[in-house]
Amino acid sequence: MRIFYDYQIFAMQKYGGVSRYFVEIALRINQYPGTRVRVVAPLYRNHLLAAKRNIIPVTGVNYAGDMPRATGICLRFDAAVSRALSMVYRPQLVHETFYSHNRTLGSRAKTVITVYDMINELFAESFPTSAEWRNMQRAAIHRADHVICISESTRADLIRLYNIDPRITSVTHLASSLAPSSNLLPPLEEPYFLYVGNRGGYKNYSGLLAAFGESSLYKTHKFVCFGGGKLGKDEAEQIRRLGIPDHKILMMNGDDELLSRYYSAAVALVYPSLYEGFGIPLLEAMQCGCPVLCSNTSSMPEVAGDAAIYFEPADPQSIASAMLTVAQSPQERRRLISKGRSRAQEFSWDLCARQTYSIYERLLSNA
Numbered sequence: 423m424r425i426f427y428d429y430q431i432f433a434m435q436k437y438g439g440v441s442r443y444f445v446e447i448a449l450r451i452n453q454y455p456g457t458r459v460r461v462v463a464p465l466y467r468n469h470l471l472a473a474k475r476n477i478i479p480v481t482g483v484n485y486a487g488d489m490p491r492a493t494g495i496c497l498r499f500d501a502a503v504s505r506a507l508s509m510v511y512r513p514q515l516v517h518e519t520f521y522s523h524n525r526t527l528g529s530r531a532k533t534v535i536t537v538y539d540m541i542n543e544l545f546a547e548s549f550p551t552s553a554e555w556r557n558m559q560r561a562a563i564h565r566a567d568h569v570i571c572i573s574e575s576t577r578a579d580l581i582r583l584y585n586i587d588p589r590i591t592s593v594t595h596l597a598s599s600l601a602p603s604s605n606l607l608p609p610l611e612e613p614y615f616l617y618v619g620n621r622g623g624y625k626n627y628s629g630l631l632a633a634f635g636e637s638s639l640y641k642t643h644k645f646v647c648f649g650g651g652k653l654g655k656d657e658a659e660q661i662r663r664l665g666i667p668d669h670k671i672l673m674m675n676g677d678d679e680l681l682s683r684y685y686s687a688a689v690a691l692v693y694p695s696l697y698e699g700f701g702i703p704l705l706e707a708m709q710c711g712c713p714v715l716c717s718n719t720s721s722m723p724e725v726a727g728d729a730a731i732y733f734e735p736a737d738p739q740s741i742a743s744a745m746l747t748v749a750q751s752p753q754e755r756r757r758l759i760s761k762g763r764s765r766a767q768e769f770s771w772d773l774c775a776r777q778t779y780s781i782y783e784r785l786l787s788n789a
Contacts (some may be wrong), residue, residue, distance in 0.1 A: 423456060425782060426513035428465035428522035428527055429482070431506055432471050433496035440538065440704060444519050444598055444629065445470045448478050450775035457779075458637045459644065460511060462527060464503040472587075479684040481507060501526065515782055521555070532785050535566040538701025539626060540579040545614025548623035560584065568785050570778065572596050572700045575721035594777040595725075597769045603682040614644040614672070615745060616688035618681070618703040620651045621657070626694040626717075626735050628660060629739040633694075635750045639743035643749065646672045648684055685710035689755070690748045701725050705769055708762030713755050715744040725769075729761035 427444055434440040444461075445468075452459035461471065463482040472484040485496060505528030508516075516527045516728075517534040525533065542552050542559065549555075563569055563584060569591045571577035577593050580586055615634075621627035632644055652673060653661070660670060674684065685691065691707040695715040704725050707714050716722045717735040731747060731754075733740040748755050 423782065423786065424458050424460075424512065424514045425451065426508070426516045426527060426531070427459070427461045427509065428516060428518050428605060429461075429466060429500035430469040430497070430518065430522065430526060432461065432463040432482075432519065433465035434467075435521065436467050438471050439517070439596075441468050441470050443536070443596060444457055444517075445474055445478070446597070446599065446771040447775045447778050448729050449474055449784075450772060451779050452478055454779060460513070462504050462507050462508070462511070463500060465499045467492060467496060481511075497731050504528075513746055514786060517782075518562065518566075521558040523558055523561045525565075531744075532567045533565065534568045534781070534785070535562050535564065536570045536572065537576055537580055537699075538572050539697070539700070540578055540583055541697060543583050544579065544697060545624045548707055568592065568781060570594055570781060572682055573591075573721035573729070574723050575724055576699045591776075594774050594781070594783050596700050596702060596705075597771045597774055598702060598709055598766070599771070600678050600685075600706045600709060602686065602710045603679050605679070605683055607683045609689045610644065610687075612642065613689045613749070614646045614687075615639075616691050616707075617645065617693075618691065618706070619649050621647070621654075624696045626696050627657065629693045629735060629738055630667070630692060630741060631657070631660050631664060632738035633741035633745065635666050636738055637659075637746060639742070639745055639749065640666045640670045640686045643689065644670050644672055646674055646684060646688070648674045648681055650674075681706070682710050685712040686714050690715050690745070690758070692741070692745060693722070695722070696723055696735050696740055704730070705766055708766035711759050711763060713748050713758035714762055715741075715748060726762075727765050727768075729758060731758065731764035731767075 427448055431441045461480045463711050466482050507696050508529040509529035513531045515532045518526055520745050542549050542556050574593050577591050581588055613745055634640055685707050690713040695717055697720045701722050704714055714726055714730040716730050718732040731744045733744045
């Protein structure tokens with residue numbers, strides 16, 4: 423079986439969850455008997471792919487520079503060259519790594535697309551410039567022979583919004599690549615809750631701040647925000663308005679090893695998003711022995727199962743109640759840690775790769 427992955431995400435992301443997903447499944451599927459995997463990325467920028475190119479066959483050169491508009495240059499070059507390469511290699515199946523109006527590899531191979539979420543459709547007001555992106559997503563999905571969704575929640579949204587035939591859709595859950603760290607953080611003066619990732623729009627960070635401020639939890643706890651960049655002007659103003667002292671909100675960035683240390687020492691991860699296609703931080707927290715408090719919407723109950731305390735994300739009092747419960751009950755915190763570690767074992771890249779390969783086999787057997 424000749425399986426190809428195209429260049430798109432590897433030209434767009436130096437690091438990122440989508441490129442990690444494709445690297446993780448490609449390196450595993452490449453080990454299956456009778457299978458030949460190839461990433462066709464004539465000019466790529468992705469560090470994850472570059473680190474594995476001795477394990478995953480890659481046709482392409484890693485561009486490590488930072489010239490302006492490097493992504494656009496790589497994408498245009500790759501589009502021009504990849505079609506010719508597909509005529510040489512003749513793939514049987516192409517798993518496209520992102521969305522495009524037309525085939526990225528000019529062949530008659532079966533095409534698979536992965537859909538991660540329907541955020542741009544459901545929260546269009548948060549993405550006012552993404553109309554072209556939505557058009558590409560719709561075009562790519564409708565021309566695909568099969569569509570993989572990363573959760574049942576995403577699959578249901580896809581079928582409802584795009585009127586896709588359920589028979590050409592499947593679900594393969596993601597996994598976490600984060601390893602728990604044996605290193606400890608330097609002790610902080612106070613216990614802290616943890617927030618991970620970007621904070622804009624549907625991520626509902628403002629609702630989390632409201633819960634932290636109105637509950638007065640800031641008098642006994644800090645809040646560590648890992649990733650997502652510096653506080654914005656509106657965020658800083660809300661913190662001031664709520665009366666939360668500046669030193670109670672800590673902004674951190676760093677690598678996976680540092681993140682795992684923050685997970686391990688936190689009172690809990692608080693994940694107040696209005697919508698998630700999957701929610702990798704939930705798995706990361708459970709793997710690292712960090713209790714999970716999260717929204718009761720979209721895919722989050724599907725991922726966390728019985729290993730979380732759920733809240734209504736639009737209600738700051740509901741968020742605060744969950745935070746107070748775990749802050750005041752060591753027994754509940756221990757229960758969540760135990761449940762979380764068990765739950766996290768149900769997700770793995772090995773399982774994701776096996777399920778994906780099974781989809782490839784079924785698709786080609788019906789060719």
